Amino acid sequence: MTGAIGTSTARVDGIAKVTGTARYAYEHPFTDPVYLYPVQATITRGKIDTFHASAAEEVDGVLAVLSPWNAPRLADISDPELTLLQGPEVKFRGQIIGAVIATTPEIARYAQSLVEVGYAEEEHDTVLRTDHPDRYPEDDPQTIGDDVDQALSDAEIVIDQQYSTPEEHNTPMEPHTSVARWHAEEQHLTLTTATQGPHSVVDTLAPLLGLEPQQLRVVSPHVGGGFGSKAAPHAHDVLAALGAMAVPGRSVKYAITRQQGFVFVGYRSPTQQHLRLGARADGTLTAIDHESFSQVSPVGSFSENASSISASMYAADSRRLVHHLVPLDVPPPHWMRAPGEAPGMFALEVAMDELAVAAGVDPVELRLRNDPPRDPATGNRWTSRRLVDCLHEGARQFGWQDRDPRPGVRRDGEWLVGTGMASATYPHVMMPGTKATIRHNGAGRYTVRTGAADIGTGAWTTLTLISADALGISPDRVTMEIGDSSLPTATVAGGSSGTSSWGSAIVAAAEMFRRQHGEDPDAGAQTTGGVSEDPLAEGYTAASFGAHFVEVRVHPGTGEVRVPRMRGVFSIGRVINPRTVRSQLLGGMVMGVSMALHERSVRDPRFGHVVTQDLASYHVPVHADIEDMDASWLDDSDELATPMGSRGAGEIGIVGSAAAIANAVYHATGLRLRHLPLTPAVLLGD
Amino acid sequence: MESKLALTVDGEEHAIVVDNRTTLLDALRDHLGSTAPKKGCDHGQCGSCTVLEDDRRVTTCLSLAVAHDGASIVTASGLSGDDGLHPMQQAFIDQDAFQCGYCTPGQICSAIGMLAEAADGSPSFVTDDLAEAPSLTDAEIRERLSGNLCRCGAYVNIVAAVKQAAEEGTA
Numbered sequence: 001m002t003g004a005i006g007t008s009t010a011r012v013d014g015i016a017k018v019t020g021t022a023r024y025a026y027e028h029p030f031t032d033p034v035y036l037y038p039v040q041a042t043i044t045r046g047k048i049d050t051f052h053a054s055a056a057e058e059v060d061g062v063l064a065v066l067s068p069w070n071a072p073r074l075a076d077i078s079d080p081e082l083t084l085l086q087g088p089e090v091k092f093r094g095q096i097i098g099a100v101i102a103t104t105p106e107i108a109r110y111a112q113s114l115v116e117v118g119y120a121e122e123e124h125d126t127v128l129r130t131d132h133p134d135r136y137p138e139d140d141p142q143t144i145g146d147d148v149d150q151a152l153s154d155a156e157i158v159i160d161q162q163y164s165t166p167e168e169h170n171t172p173m174e175p176h177t178s179v180a181r182w183h184a185e186e187q188h189l190t191l192t193t194a195t196q197g198p199h200s201v202v203d204t205l206a207p208l209l210g211l212e213p214q215q216l217r218v219v220s221p222h223v224g225g226g227f228g229s230k231a232a233p234h235a236h237d238v239l240a241a242l243g244a245m246a247v248p249g250r251s252v253k254y255a256i257t258r259q260q261g262f263v264f265v266g267y268r269s270p271t272q273q274h275l276r277l278g279a280r281a282d283g284t285l286t287a288i289d290h291e292s293f294s295q296v297s298p299v300g301s302f303s304e305n306a307s308s309i310s311a312s313m314y315a316a317d318s319r320r321l322v323h324h325l326v327p328l329d330v331p332p333p334h335w336m337r338a339p340g341e342a343p344g345m346f347a348l349e350v351a352m353d354e355l356a357v358a359a360g361v362d363p364v365e366l367r368l369r370n371d372p373p374r375d376p377a378t379g380n381r382w383t384s385r386r387l388v389d390c391l392h393e394g395a396r397q398f399g400w401q402d403r404d405p406r407p408g409v410r411r412d413g414e415w416l417v418g419t420g421m422a423s424a425t426y427p428h429v430m431m432p433g434t435k436a437t438i439r440h441n442g443a444g445r446y447t448v449r450t451g452a453a454d455i456g457t458g459a460w461t462t463l464t465l466i467s468a469d470a471l472g473i474s475p476d477r478v479t480m481e482i483g484d485s486s487l488p489t490a491t492v493a494g495g496s497s498g499t500s501s502w503g504s505a506i507v508a509a510a511e512m513f514r515r516q517h518g519e520d521p522d523a524g525a526q527t528t529g530g531v532s533e534d535p536l537a538e539g540y541t542a543a544s545f546g547a548h549f550v551e552v553r554v555h556p557g558t559g560e561v562r563v564p565r566m567r568g569v570f571s572i573g574r575v576i577n578p579r580t581v582r583s584q585l586l587g588g589m590v591m592g593v594s595m596a597l598h599e600r601s602v603r604d605p606r607f608g609h610v611v612t613q614d615l616a617s618y619h620v621p622v623h624a625d626i627e628d629m630d631a632s633w634l635d636d637s638d639e640l641a642t643p644m645g646s647r648g649a650g651e652i653g654i655v656g657s658a659a660a661i662a663n664a665v666y667h668a669t670g671l672r673l674r675h676l677p678l679t680p681a682v683l684l685g686d
Numbered sequence: 687m688e689s690k691l692a693l694t695v696d697g698e699e700h701a702i703v704v705d706n707r708t709t710l711l712d713a714l715r716d717h718l719g720s721t722a723p724k725k726g727c728d729h730g731q732c733g734s735c736t737v738l739e740d741d742r743r744v745t746t747c748l749s750l751a752v753a754h755d756g757a758s759i760v761t762a763s764g765l766s767g768d769d770g771l772h773p774m775q776q777a778f779i780d781q782d783a784f785q786c787g788y789c790t791p792g793q794i795c796s797a798i799g800m801l802a803e804a805a806d807g808s809p810s811f812v813t814d815d816l817a818e819a820p821s822l823t824d825a826e827i828r829e830r831l832s833g834n835l836c837r838c839g840a841y842v843n844i845v846a847a848v849k850q851a852a853e854e855g856t857a
Contacts, residue, residue: 010779017787018775018794020722020762027721105716106707173726173734173788173837224724224788225837258727456786456838579782583840587785590839615731615835623828626841 004468025177030251037108039098044608050118075210080299094263124329146318151287155278163347167601174224180244197492198485221483228335262613266334269294283359300332309344315372349422349659375541383640386571387545394569398549408670418668424546424656431491434505435530442523451490458580470510496648546570548660559680573638574645585631588653596658691755696764713751722761733834736792743799762791783847785838
């Protein structure tokens with residue numbers, strides 16, 4: 001080890017990004033590009049009767065109009081989300097049902113408006129409700145320990161409440177973009193796209209398009225955020241590929257509009273949750289019963305399981321978890337930062353605050369009393385569970401001690417002031433399968449290649465530091481190459497698993513390189529190695545933990561909630577690059593503020609689409625919403641989890657943060673609010 | 687319909703022919719290959735497309751290219767000179783004031799334009815005393831940059847970067 005890991009390091013892609021020269025998917029120098037604009041369904045459920053394209057085809061500059069009848073046939077139609085233009089069925093409003101390809105974006109967009117589509121419309125249903133007749137449990141209820149109903153009836157304190165979180169959209173700043181070029185002679189497709197995993201795009205799309213993996217190259221060196229929505233290919237990638245096959249030899253550019261980003265690139269399902277906590281008089285939990293509901297699309301199976309967070313968070317002798325799916329005529333929900341954990345932890349941590357009030361116990365003390373020595377879901381040992389240390393350190397930094405628990409009694413001028421806290425957790429995920437190639441270029445300089453993705457996480461830099469220590473050299477002697485499926489295979493940037501998975505592979509490859517080539521290798525010496533299994537030993541559970549502390553101010557006249565101060569303390573194993581990790585944790589906390597106070601996709605049940613489909617009506621925090629906020633971490637290392645001693649940091653910041661704010665709003669106002677977001681209308685009792 | 691127009695971008699003069707429907711942003715990106723102004727919303731709601739036109743910050747997605755004949759535009763790519771990065775760019779790197787980097791060129795142009803506006807004495811919504819020159823408090827910086835969204839949530843570090851650059855006297 002040379003000590004690169006742990007050294008605060010500026011991003012290696014920093015100059016490219018501040019000068020605007022880092023190329024995102026749309027911005028590569030394509031020769032002679034053409035532009036695609038989709039035709040979208042204007043009904044929510046039914047069939048296309050007629051598709052008249054002649055007016056569009058006659059526009060000067062239009063090269064092709066794709067419809068469900070003339071689009072290239074797909075070789076594999078097993079994934080309905082990606083089965084595009086293969087039939088007349090409409091399953092959700094805004095579904096892609098055609099496309100215009102033209103020489104300019106203006107012509108493509110105008111010509112698309114000339115396509116006349118007739119439908120046989122059927123009734124639709126887009127409203128999530130817990131008594132929906134078609135609801136079904138995703139799995140059998142997970143029962144751990146003693147009978148939960150008995151424990152609840154024996155409990156001295158019972159918290160029994162309903163919670164909900166709204167539909168939310170990832171809305172990365174870079175709208176999803178896919179540029180496809182079909183080389184007919186070589187029978188090869190190049191897809192320059194914004195993705196969290198170039199190889200996962202190949203794995204999914206090659207069979208769909210009837211191609212061998214080597215016939216598809218995915219290029220994605222810089223990605224403008226994803227938050228899960230770019231973790232798998234979506235309909236726009238398939239559309240660009242089909243478009244490319246219709247006009248071989250041309251680069252077909254398709255950048256989705258911001259509005260389309262609220263349709264077919266994934267989103268977080270709304271959740272409805274019923275939580276029952278049973279406890280002794282001192283707040284010690286005896287029962288946790290967590291039931292949740294999310295919606296599922298006719299063209300997808302993704303499930304936002306909010307109840308599973310309660311499996312391992314706190315000790316209790318009896319526990320039952322069940323998640324129900326409600327099939328609706330909606331686009332497919334998909335990953336959004338901490339899927340399941342973020343909405344589930346909102347409910348659990350607000351319920352814990354209610355229990356603290358009911359038991360007359362300080363909220364921090366309540367969590368200390370319920371910290372499980374082993375993983376309650378499995379009986380496993382923890383590799384490292386330091387929630388208690390995070391709670392103590394967070395309380396110290398924030399100045400939590402001697403907090404007056406009484407709600408609604410502190411005023412600063414017109415403002416009501418309160419403080420709140422919540423725990424955070426996120427499971428450690430290491431995905432086996434990544435390979436890395438180490439090459440000595442001569443003169444002690446090395447190139448390290450793997451098909452990883454940097455979606456803003458800092459992977460370009462983090463993997464440089466890991467490579468440097470693994471090879472025993474200084475970081476400036478390492479050139480990273482990532483973001484391309486022509487590089488050695490890599491797993492996806494998702495589930496906070498990227499650094500763990502790719503870093504472990506680089507460490508393994510570097511060890512193999514030194515075994516094969518020694519400390520003084522020839523120029524050109526090269527080794528490819530990787531990790532084929534998760535090194536976590538049987539009988540262990542690994543997870544990250546944290547604690548959020550928040551001060552809020554609530555204006556009783558306007559219902560406005562401000563967050564003047566917020567602190568997060570996390571246990572995430574060894575921190576590879578303090579500079580970028582702090583940014584990731586802060587970014588998660590900002591998204592927690594956003595979840596608590598701003599974000600809500602309003603789906604109109606009459607028409608089936610999201611009305612708040614732009615950045616004026618879908619609210620996310622702006623500069624003025626984020627005040628004094630900081631994130632820090634414990635001095636930590638978890639070498640049972642990864643050889644670097646690190647665990648994931650990408651998602652834990654959003655987990656629990658919305659609950660901490662809701663709990664602070666209770667402390668400020670006395671209003672216990674269990675349904676997000678906490679907008680002024682909600683605060684004013686609408 | 688098409689029109690001919692002249693644009694100076696990052697010091698380079700261009701004569702282009704554009705569809706009259708083409709926005710200034712699309713002219714920069716599609717016609718001139720400029721990668722610094724980004725398309726985040728195309729509706730003036732996110733600020734990613736911000737450039738400096740005659741030293742003022744402008745959202746290029748909100749106006750048509752034909753309305754900018756003869757304009758002189760500086761994007762984030764044109765800020766760095768022979769002696770390296772613009773101090774605002776260096777401050778963004780030093781403070782890790784970005785993650786994915788997509789909003790970053792717009793944030794940087796907006797921050798430079800904002801410092802000039804404040805130096806000129808333009809008040810903002812949070813300026814207490816309209817008779818006095820506004821002082822660059824954190825609240826002033828946040829208010830004046832609230833037209834530039836960052837979904838990665840780098841706001842704390844962006845404010846730190848703007849303060850660093852302002853203290854270095856680069857307004």
